[in-house]
Amino acid sequence: MSTFLLVFFLLFAAVNLAYFISFFSFASAKTSTLAPAAAPVSVIICAKNEAQNLKAFxxxxLEQDHLNYEVILINDASMDETLxxxxxFQKNDPRIQIVDVKNIExxxxxxxxxxxxxxxxxxxxxxxxxxxxxAPQSKSWISEMCKNLQQEKSIVLGYGGYFKNKSSFLNKLIRFETLLTAIxxxxxxxxxxxxxxxxxxxxYTSELFYQQSGFASHLHLRSGDDDLFVNEAANSSNTAICDQPAAFTRSVPKDSFNAWIKQKRRHVSTAKNYQKKHKLLLAFFYxxxxxxxxxxLSLLFTENWQISTSILGVVLLVKAVLYYKSADRLDEKDVVxxxxxxxxxxxFAQLGIFIANIFSKPTHWK
Known part of the structure; x- marks a missing residue:
């Protein structure tokens, strides 16, 4: 029985190692040297019951150094003082345009x-x-992100991290999961x-949005305004990444395991609508x-524990290098x-989330 387990262990260790080696395509890639963009930009923020966060962030x-931009603030039927x-803010800044959305059936x-x-x-x-x-992590966030909308690129994938709390295990877990997803x-x-x-x-460009008929193909799904749109519209020639530190944003992370689990359940429920090839890649990785x-863990209690421990060491070494190089690029080194x-x-938390989603639907946009 232990020999059978060892064979499967070696197989999946090799598969897992192959995935992480492939991720060096990002970790070892050269950073873009394009000049900051000067084209006009529309920054779009959709807010639902976000009065306090708008005041803070x-x-x-509005302090960005980009010379030509507007800010579209969408009040999505908020019940607090968001509007x-x-x-x-609009009284003091003519660049702000407000879209006040009312709920319709x-x-x-x-x-x-x-x-x-x-x-x-x-x-x-x-x-x-x-x-x-x-919150953008520099005043050149707009210019850095949008400089990549050149040379036939119509989608730019940026890094959205979370604020750090060095004393919290949950904070490190959230940021590690965000790091792995970004990798x-x-x-x-x-x-x-x-x-x-x-x-x-x-x-992304408005031309691409209208070419794709917006969110029409998945408008019936509450989640996926970001990942499902990219999954449908992105291809090898129209997509760029932006990993410049000046282009990062950071958000307020969840402060309880229950809230984080609810958030991840929503994300996982959306992934089932990805293209088949993407679902297969992600499922096989998991x-x-x-x-x-x-x-x-099973082989540690058999006569093959020395072999499994040696293989574990090799895999962890490769992962350590990959995580360190990626975390260095994305300013997350303290989780490595x-x-x-x-x-x-x-x-194993993700396993629990998958099982929970089988038996009940997650909640979505507030």
Whole structure:
């Protein structure tokens, strides 16, 4: 029996190792040297009950050094003071345009409907998206992200990280999961297989949006205004990545495991609508992860423990280099030292999320 387990362990260790070696396509890639863009940009922020976050983070949007941009603020049927906060900012800054969305029966609480109205209001063809709880990490965020909308590129995948709390295990777990997700979507984009982006930091052209008929193909789904749109519209020639530190955004992370699990359940439920080839790549990666760790733990209690431990050491070494190089690029190095624990915890947390989604539907846009 232990020999049987060892064979499967070696198989899935090899598969897992192959995935992580392929991720060096991002970790070892050269950073773009394009000059910052000067084309006019429309920054689009959809907010639902985000009055306090707008007060805290909208100033960092309005302080950008880009010479020509407008800010489209979408009030998505908020029940707090979101609209009032937007109007107060607008009084002092003519670059702000407000789209006040009212709930209608056909599109009740549908963020994609609200975003569509905001995109239609935009006067510029370069669209840059972020969330109300996000803060650009430099004043050149707009210029750095949108400089990549050149040379036939119509989608730019940016990095949307989370604010750091060095004393919190949950904070490290959230940022590690965000790092691993970024490694994947940046790497696949580098390999010519772009499959997703995050709405916390994403740019594309209005021409592409209208060519794709917007969110029409998945408008019935509450989630996926970012990743499903990219999954449908992106290809090997029209997609660029932006990993310049000046182009990062950071958001407020969840402060409880329950809230984080609910968020991840929404994300996982959307992924089932990806293109088949993307679903297969992602599913096989996850299965290689969970089987690698499960078989590793099982073989530690057999006569083959020395072989499994040696293979584990090799795999962890490759992963350590990959995580360190990627975290160095994305300013997340403090999570690297805990990666075996964080990865193991994340793998089995995701298993629980998959099982939970089978038996009940996750909640979506607020």
């Amino acid at each position: 909208l100033p960092s949007i 009032e906060v937007m109007e107060n 056909a599109f009740w609480a549908n963020k994609k409907y609200a975003l569509t109205l905001g995109i239609k209001r935009a006067k510029n063809s370069h669209l840059l998206f972020t969330d109300a709880d996000c 994947q979507y940046f790497s696949y984009a580098k390999m010519g297989i772009p499959y997703m982006g995050v709405g916390r930091n994403l740019a 299965f290689s992860q969970i089987l690698f760790w499960t078989l590793t 030292w805990l990666f075996p624990i964080l990865e193991l915890f994340l793998v």
